[in-house]
Amino acid sequence: MxxxxxxxxxxxxxxxxxxxxxxxxxxxxxxxxxxxxxxxxxxxxxxxxxxxxxxxxxxxxxxxxxxxxxxxxxxxxxxxxPRKPYQPxxxxxxxxxxxxxxxxxxxxxxxxxxxxxxxxxxPGFKEFAARLFTTYLLPVEVTGFLLLIAMLGVVVLSKRLETRGAVK
Amino acid sequence: MFAAINLSALQAAAGTNQWMAIYPELMLGLLALLLLGLELVLPKAPRALIPTVAIVGLVIVLVGLGINFHTAFLNRDTFAGLLHHSDGGQFMRVFFVLSAILVCILATVTLDRQPVSKVEFYHIVIVITAALMLLVQSNHFVMFFVALETVTVGFYILVSYFRTSAYSLEAGLKYLILGALSSAILLFGIVLLYGVAGSAGQQGALPGATAEPMNFGALRGFLAANPDNFLANIGAVLVLAGVAFKIGAVPFQVWIPDVYQGAPTPVTAFLAVASKAAGFAVLLTLVLNVFSPLQEVIVPVLSVMAAATILLGNLAALSQHNVKRLMGLSGVSHAGYLLVGVIAGCREPLAVGAVYFYLLAYLLASFAVFMVMAHVSGSDDADQDLEHYANLARERPFLGAVLAVGLGSLAGIPPLAGFMGKLLIFIAAFKAAAYLPSLYWLLLVAVAGVVVSIYYYFGWIKAAFFPAWRPPPMAGDAAPPVIARVGLTAGVTMVVLAFASVILGFYQGPLGAWLVTR
CATH class of the missing domain: 1.20.120.1200 (NADH-ubiquinone/plastoquinone oxidoreductase chain 6, subunit NuoJ)
Known part of the structure; x- marks a missing residue:
């Protein structure tokens, strides 16, 4: 089965x-x-x-x-x-x-x-969480910075520009 | 409910989390947050000082690292084996902070010409630097991958930072797709290694299986017990392929020219120097330590890659007119020479020091050239043509001299640091060739590559020093960009970089002694 x-x-x-x-x-x-x-x-x-x-x-x-x-x-x-999907x-x-x-x-x-x-x-939730906050604490902290710069990147790349009409 | 958790076991697991071991990274993290905080609270006028705060903070971390170079944590594992501190790792830490300082100085020159927000740039550069420092010290694939992803995500943003330029956006998209692909390949390799090396104590586990298959030391033990395991070999090759993407070795170099051209000049320099150096530091750890039982398979793969990288990088750079593409493709060939050093390191310990020295010489020369490029380029950062360098030496003798020293060092002209770097790698490769005869062929290819590279590096110097006849400008032609005035910080930096390139060529001093005898 x-x-x-x-x-x-x-x-x-x-x-x-x-x-x-x-x-x-x-x-x-x-x-x-x-x-x-x-x-x-x-x-x-x-x-x-x-x-x-x-x-x-x-x-x-x-x-x-x-x-x-x-x-x-x-x-x-x-x-x-519009292009043909399967070319030679x-x-x-x-x-x-x-x-x-x-x-x-x-x-x-x-x-x-x-x-x-x-x-x-x-492992279940409990052991998983315990590992995250002890053995793997440093990667978790680094991931925090990863998310921070990812968020900043979205803001920086999509924010309205200070000077209008600068986009070529 | 809380009683069910074994507190003493948790304390034992957290006991090796010695945060003092990574104080430079912590300080960089705080500095990055401080920059954002300053932008929030400061009124408009003093906000112009934030880049200075970033540079001064980085210099303080650099000085701290220099004073505390032989830290108490040397040759020890911390964070339950996630990190391993070695003197090579200390060298790379200094290397990354140094390149971050130079990138920030470059950014003060370039960023003002663009309608972009400033503070976030420095913030991301500093976070990437801290992640690079953790990356080269990681001793465990979880730490390795998290640090690598932090670096890569940071670069996705930085590459497309000049978002008013179509080139920059195109470069960002290409880097995003190919970077994600390379991360996927790397991760697949890690998963294969985890799959075969894990399951210790289970029925049917392979000999040497370990409970911690992500740990570099434990994984090496497993590989030593099973050097001919097919899946383990595939996993190792896939991990190396993922790293090869970062260093831009053939056949993973396709992204280099477009991304290097489109990215803002400081980011191009950061990619070319720090990202590539991190790739090589990681490659040294992987090839010489973790995957050393698999050298039968890895050395031929790397040898073919090195030869193809040297040939393709040099030949493709010959026909380039855009100087950023030229730097990118010639950087590919430098990756090839460094790969020769890594292969030689399998048999000859001198090669490891030679690779570190080459990286340092490459940093000094590349940043000198990129500094000049940042001053010569106009408002269109992606359009930096060899023609813009006509008459540079006559109009701006200072910039011309710095450019000549930087390019000469990159080409490997005798009294300069770049020559010593190449010489050390070739000597190490020659010594190791007694055990690995294929290195003789690689040496031949490398020397041929150096000769070819002199042609295009001197073509650039010729463009700057010997004015060629040019047709008088037509009415519709775009005027060449105006060369920017050299500020005090940038000027001093260029003098230091050029002098360091010259002095390191003559006298390596305690640094050279340490690198050669380590």
Missing amino acids: ADFLFYLFAFLTVLAAMGVVVNRNAVNAAMCLLLSFAGVAALFTMLDSGLLAFVFLLVYAGAVVVLFLFVVMLLDVQGGD ITAAAAGVALALLTTGLLSLAERGRLPGSVPAAA
């Missing part, structure tokens, strides 16, 4: 991810992205990582994709890119990528030695 569910969700994730790439309508692509995220969250749940699944749904599916959709609808893009160079690049991927998978099957199991039962 678990195997069946794993294949189901893995297939759903990959299929939806391909839908993001090949879809020419931005809204449809964003919805495919949402589906793909839901599949990944389901895979996390099957690995007993409830926390990760929850955060994934909340942050990516809940916030990021909604932001994408918001921007896409705000811009009101009609019809998409696209096919060539896809062929090379497929060949590389096949080589990689074959050598992995031949020579790769994988760990037999995955870490079961990832």
Whole structure:
């Protein structure tokens, strides 16, 4: 049963991810992205990582994709890119990528030695929080500065200029 | 509920958080916040002093670092193994603060000509500097990635800072997309390494598996036990590819010319010097320490990259007329020489000091050139053509002399620091070639690259010193930009940079002794 569910969700994730790439309508692509995220969250749940699944749904599916959709609808893009989506160079690049991927998978099957199991039962909220505020306190503080400069950047790059008419 | 948390375990985990070990970074963080606070509370007129506050604050941190160079934390881990303090890390800390000072001085020259807000620029430069300092001392992939992302996000903003210029916005977008791609590649490599090295004590774990697979020391132990593990090798190569994006090594150099041209001149200098130096400091840690059991795979990969980087950087720079693109592409070739040093470092300890010395010489020469560029460029920061340098030496002999010293040092002309840097790297590579014969070929490529680079560096000097005949200006032609007056701070800085480039070429003193014997 678990195997069946794993294949189901893995297939759903990959299929939806391909839908993001090949879809020419931005809204449809964003919805495919949402589906793909839901599949990944389901895979996390099957690995007993409830926390990760929850955060994934909340942050990516809940916030990021909604932001994408918001921007896409705000811009009101009609019809998409007028150029032909699949040119010969696209096919060539896809062929090379497929060949590389096949080589990689074959050598992995031949020579790769994988760990037999995955870490079961990832830590819950309590241990996660305790780690964040003890062992990983410094990265958390640095992330604070990261968010600060990101916010400043948005202000600086979008604020109305002091002198009008300077935009070339 | 609170009783359930084991307090003593938490205290033990937090006990290694010795904030004194990172006091320079803390001071920089406070300084950055102070700048924002000052802009909030000060009335309009004294706000012009804020850049001075930034520069003075950075100088104070630099002096503090110099006095306390041999800190009590040397060769120790702090923050539960997130950071490791070494004398190489101390050198890079000084290096980054020095380049931040120079970037701020450059910004005082350039920023006034543009309708942009000033204080945020200095704030972001200082935050990036602190993050760079943490990056080169990190000993754990979590710290490494957070610091790297802070640096990268800061650069996304700085590159598109002149947002009235279409070039700057284009550069920002390109840097954003390619930077995000490189971060994704790096992260994927880290995840693969985490996946194979983790799961200690579990059924089916690989030999040498560790409970802390993100820690550099523990990861190295795992790799030593499994040097032929396929996934671990892929992970290591992907991590190196992510770093190669930052240093602009071929085949990850595509972003360099456009981003260097569009970015404001101080940001171009910051990218060219500090960001690249951080990439190499990280590369030294990764190649010589963490991934050292995988050298069988890594050394050939890096060798091919180094040869391609030297050749492509030099050949592409030959045909450039825009001086910012020229600096970018010649910077690619410098990354190639430095890669030769990193490869040589696998067998010859002298090479590590040589790479540090090369970076210092590169800093002095590059900032001298960028200082002159900031004065010659007009209000359109992206349009800096070789033609604008015609008659520079006759009209402004001071700027011409500084330019000649900087370019001569970059080209590696004998009495200057850049020559000593190249010489040290080549000597180290020659010594290491006894163990790694492919280095002989790399040396050959590098020497050929140096010869080619003399052509375009001297083309620039020729444009500044020997006036060529030019058709008289037509009515519709845009007038060449007016060369800015050299202020006191900028003038003194240029004199110091030029003299340091000359003196370091003759006499390396205790610095050279420390670098060679470390």
